[in-house]
Structures are given as C-alpha cells and as structure tokens.
Amino acid sequence: MNDHRFQRAFPSSPSILSVSVVLRVALILYSEWHDAHSVVKYTDVDYRVFSDATWFTLHPGPGNRAKGPLAKWINVGDPYTRETYRYTPLLALLLAPNEWVHPSFGKYLFAGCDILAGILMHRLLVSVILPRVPPPSRAKPAGPSPPGSSPSQGATNAISRSRQATVLASVHLLSPFVFSISTRGSSESVLTLFVLLTLSCALRQRWTAAAVLLGISTHWKIYPVIYGVSCVAVLRTEPQLRRPSARPHSAVASARQYVETCVNKQTIKFACISAATFLALGAAMYSVWGFPFLHETYLYHLHRLDHRHNFSPYFYLIYLTYPGVSLPGTPLPRWHALVRSPLTSFLPQMALALGTGVVFAGTRDDLVFAWFVQTATFVIFNKVCTSQYFLWYLLFIPLLVPRLDISWRRALAFFGCWMGAQALWLSQAYQLEFLGEPVFFRLWVCGLVYVTGHSLVLGGIIKAYRRRS
Incomplete structure (x- = not known):
C-alpha cells in the first residue's frame, strides 16, 4: 500500500462508490430476470x-x-x-416493504448496508486508523519535522491517507464475495454494519454508544458477544483508568491484579449498558412472540445437530451419529453422546475466541486486530460454517492491512492457501451435492484441510501484525 503511483492512478472515492452502487443495482435487476428464466436461482434460499x-x-x-x-x-x-426462520423478528419487520413496495426491497436494503459499511471504513481509515499506524520495523523512526519544512506537508499527508483509504475501502466495496452475498439476499450486511458502527464508537472512545450498539449486534446474531471481552480488556488500559500497583511476584498474584483492573466503574458501566440493551430487546421480542423467539433465535443454536455438509469437520461426526443414520437395533456407543454434545465444539471455540480477545486487545489501537482474530477463530472452529460466515472476519481486513508488515508475495501465498482450502472442499461437495456420490469421508478430510489451512493463514497474519509502541 506504499506505492504512491498506484494510489494516484487509482479511481477516486466517489468513482468507487458510484461503481459499487451501479454494480449492486445491476445484479439485483439481473437476479429478477435470472430467477424468472432459470431453474437454478440466483437468489439465496435464505431470502x-x-x-x-x-x-x-x-x-x-x-x-x-x-x-x-x-x-x-x-x-x-x-x-x-415459516420453518427454518431462526432470526430476530426485527428482520422480518425490517423487510415489510417486500410486501408493500417490491419483493426485492430487502436486496436493495442489504446492498445499501454494504455501501454504508464501505463509507464508514473509509472514514475510520482516514480519521482514526491511518494517522496512528506505526512505521514498519525496517524503517527508521521519523524525527521531528525540520524548521524549513513545507507548511503544506500536513495537507499532502491527508490527501495520501484519503487515497490509501479509498484503495482499502474498495477491497470491501468491490469484493465479489461481498456484493454477491448481499445481492443474493443474505442479511449478513446488516449485522456487519452494526459491528462496524460498534467498532467505530469504541475506537473514538464513545463507550456508551459502543455498549448500546454491541447489545443490538448481539441481539441480531449472538456471536458479537465475544467482542465484549476485548472491549473490557481495552477499557482497563485507558490512561484515565490506570492505577499504580506493585509488580506481582507470582502467576496467581498477576492473575488477581488483572482481574482487579478489569473491575472498575467504566468496565462495569459498559457491561451493564450492553447487557441491558440486549435484555431489553429480547424482552420486547419475547413479550410479543414468546418462547418461539427464544428457541429459534438463540436456544436452537446451542443444541443444533447439523449433519448436512459444511466447511466444519464436525459435520461428519454428527452425520455418523445422527438419529436415523445408524442401522435400526444397533446399540449406540457412548462416544456418540460426546460427539453430539454441544460442549464438544462450543468449549474450545469459545475458549479461543474469548482468550484471543484478552490477549490481543492491548490498547484501543489493537481493537481491530483483536476483533479480527476473535472472529476468525470463532468461524474456523464453529460446528457449522458456510461461506457467508467468512464475511464476519473479512470485514476487518481493509482496516487491518495498514498494520500488517507483510510482502505482496507472502500476502498472495496466504490468499492462495485460504482459497485453495475452500476450492478443495468445494470439489468434493460438488460430487456429493450434484452428482450424488458418497464422498462423505473425503469431504471430512477436506474439512480438516480447511481448518489447517485457514489456521495457518490466521497464524501468519498474527505474526505480521505491528503494534503501536
């Protein structure tokens, strides 16, 4: 991203936004024609x-x-x-214009959330992230500006940051992965916008607004709750909250001191506001829709037994122990209960997602990195994983790139590994889904390759991250 010639030749931010809007509108219009003339639909079944x-x-x-x-x-x-609807009723209400205005209203809404997310990324990069990027480890520390330096240097730097932000935001706005998901009718873009707004408020130290938005995000889909841990970890390091303390002499004393610093007025306020927002929304939904809301939106995911193939390698073990798959009259081994237990996947997944939030959220500047690592580990080790889930952590890539000390060659290698693991899995999924071949075991092996490959890429990104001193 340091190639200034490339940045100068890159289209302007308004041009990128215009192309992004036209592209999404064209795809939505095409989807209506395609669905009317083809057996294989462009529109996602979720829509x-x-x-x-x-x-x-x-x-x-x-x-x-x-x-x-x-x-x-x-x-x-x-x-x-409607069977298989497992979302908050707010989503159904949000799409009411599908009935009143046009059946594709929801697609335009989701695409609009994509655009708003890109605009927010650009503003965060220009005003918060790029001005605080540390110099590369190979570079010499920059000294004070000489007395004779040009007074226009600040304006030049601002223009450079704006161009760099345009390039990075376009990674989101022009990503086929992003615009195809929203124009097909997936609602993930609504959640990603909520998450970005939460991150924006946290980076700007608007912690009350961040707590409210985190509660809204968690109501919409439960996984953003993991970000609360990293927010608390950052709050304990804020300058106004630091308290002088003696150096701990043991691991137990160190752990006690850490817990004590996490419990203060700011962290308690943040946790209470976030939890109150989540509970208030949940209570409002329950008061109207009752237990079906609780079960379908939250409880279902705790005991979900999804034996259909997905990227997660857990699917094969669940498939082997799924009721009706085993031969009638065959006694079920005890390990079936262990495999089918939600804790088998949930405990390691949450331990990694929460633990990385504590470890990597050193300061407010590290929040983007911490959320990326938390989300990536949550997705990689989730017991159900589809391509849409990748959007949860790819959202942070444009904001994270300025902090990565990585060559283009290594970045391409990481991208190839990330895509290659998916392509290998898809090659077997195609044989199972479209050709009807019994390749469950091979698909499971490819799932293991997926976990390994994506974990290696995540490890490489963690190693390439540069902290602000």
Whole structure:
C-alpha cells in the first residue's frame, strides 16, 4: 500500500462508490430476470425464508399468531410459522416493504448496508486508523519535522491517507464475495454494519454508544458477544483508568491484579449498558412472540445437530451419529453422546475466541486486530460454517492491512492457501451435492484441510501484525 503511483492512478472515492452502487443495482435487476428464466436461482434460499417470515408476520390468521404475553392485544402473525426462520423478528419487520413496495426491497436494503459499511471504513481509515499506524520495523523512526519544512506537508499527508483509504475501502466495496452475498439476499450486511458502527464508537472512545450498539449486534446474531471481552480488556488500559500497583511476584498474584483492573466503574458501566440493551430487546421480542423467539433465535443454536455438509469437520461426526443414520437395533456407543454434545465444539471455540480477545486487545489501537482474530477463530472452529460466515472476519481486513508488515508475495501465498482450502472442499461437495456420490469421508478430510489451512493463514497474519509502541 506504499506505492504512491498506484494510489494516484487509482479511481477516486466517489468513482468507487458510484461503481459499487451501479454494480449492486445491476445484479439485483439481473437476479429478477435470472430467477424468472432459470431453474437454478440466483437468489439465496435464505431470502425466500426472510420474505415468507415477513408475510406470516403481516398476515396473522388461524394457526399463525404471535404467542407472547402481549400477543392477545396485538394483531400480529408469527414469523416462526415459516420453518427454518431462526432470526430476530426485527428482520422480518425490517423487510415489510417486500410486501408493500417490491419483493426485492430487502436486496436493495442489504446492498445499501454494504455501501454504508464501505463509507464508514473509509472514514475510520482516514480519521482514526491511518494517522496512528506505526512505521514498519525496517524503517527508521521519523524525527521531528525540520524548521524549513513545507507548511503544506500536513495537507499532502491527508490527501495520501484519503487515497490509501479509498484503495482499502474498495477491497470491501468491490469484493465479489461481498456484493454477491448481499445481492443474493443474505442479511449478513446488516449485522456487519452494526459491528462496524460498534467498532467505530469504541475506537473514538464513545463507550456508551459502543455498549448500546454491541447489545443490538448481539441481539441480531449472538456471536458479537465475544467482542465484549476485548472491549473490557481495552477499557482497563485507558490512561484515565490506570492505577499504580506493585509488580506481582507470582502467576496467581498477576492473575488477581488483572482481574482487579478489569473491575472498575467504566468496565462495569459498559457491561451493564450492553447487557441491558440486549435484555431489553429480547424482552420486547419475547413479550410479543414468546418462547418461539427464544428457541429459534438463540436456544436452537446451542443444541443444533447439523449433519448436512459444511466447511466444519464436525459435520461428519454428527452425520455418523445422527438419529436415523445408524442401522435400526444397533446399540449406540457412548462416544456418540460426546460427539453430539454441544460442549464438544462450543468449549474450545469459545475458549479461543474469548482468550484471543484478552490477549490481543492491548490498547484501543489493537481493537481491530483483536476483533479480527476473535472472529476468525470463532468461524474456523464453529460446528457449522458456510461461506457467508467468512464475511464476519473479512470485514476487518481493509482496516487491518495498514498494520500488517507483510510482502505482496507472502500476502498472495496466504490468499492462495485460504482459497485453495475452500476450492478443495468445494470439489468434493460438488460430487456429493450434484452428482450424488458418497464422498462423505473425503469431504471430512477436506474439512480438516480447511481448518489447517485457514489456521495457518490466521497464524501468519498474527505474526505480521505491528503494534503501536
């Protein structure tokens, strides 16, 4: 990103935004034509689920009414009448214009969230991240500006940062992975916008707003709760919160001192506001839609047994122990219970996701890096993983690149490893899904390759990260 000639030749930010908007609108219009003329649809099946849930919500009737305590006073339907809808009712309400305006409204909304995320990335890079990037380890520390330096040097640096931010933001805005997911009707872009807004407030020390947004993000989808740990770790290091203390003489004393610094007015306030926001939204949804909301949105994911193939290698073990797969009358070994237990995957996954948040969130400047590592470990070791989940951590790449001390050759090698592991898995998934060949074991081996390859890439990025001294 230090090639100034490349940055000067790169299109301007308004041009990138214009191309991004036109591209997404064109793909949405194409999706309508394609779906009308092809058996294989461009639109994601999840979008049909969202749209159906919206219809059920807006058209209550016999067997389709909300089941919460307040439902008898509110004439509203139950989005969970639509099987496989496992999201907050807010999503179904958000897509109400699908019924009132146009069936593709949701796609335009999701694409718009993509654009807003790109704009927010650009602003964060220009105003917060790039001005605080440490020099490369090979570079000599920059000394004070000489008395005769040009007064326009600051303006020149600002222009350079803006150009660099445009290049980095375009990684998100022009990524086929990003715009294809939103234009196909996936709602991930709404959550990523919430997460980015939370990060923006945290980086700008607007901790109350960050706590509220974290509660909203966690309500929308539960995994952002892991970011609370790194936020607390950063809050304990804020200058106004530091307290002089004696150097600990043992590991136990060090751990006690760490816990004591984590418990202060700011961290307690942040945790309470975030939890209160999450609980208030949950209580509001429960009061209208009752237990189906709790079960489908949260509880279902704790005991979920997904034996369908996905990137996670856990799928094969679940498939072998899934009810109905084993021969009738065959006694089930005890290890089946262990394999099917949610704790088998949940404990190591959460230990890594939370532990990396504590370890890597040294200061506010490290928050982007900590969230990236937390999210990547959460996705890699999740018991269910599809391509959409990759968007959760790829979101942070444009913001993280300025802090990576890495050559283009090594970056391409990492990208090749990341893509190669997926391509290998997809080659076997195609044989299973489209050709009907029994390649479950080979697909499981490819899942192990996926975990190994993506873990190696994550390790390389961790090694390349430069902290601010």
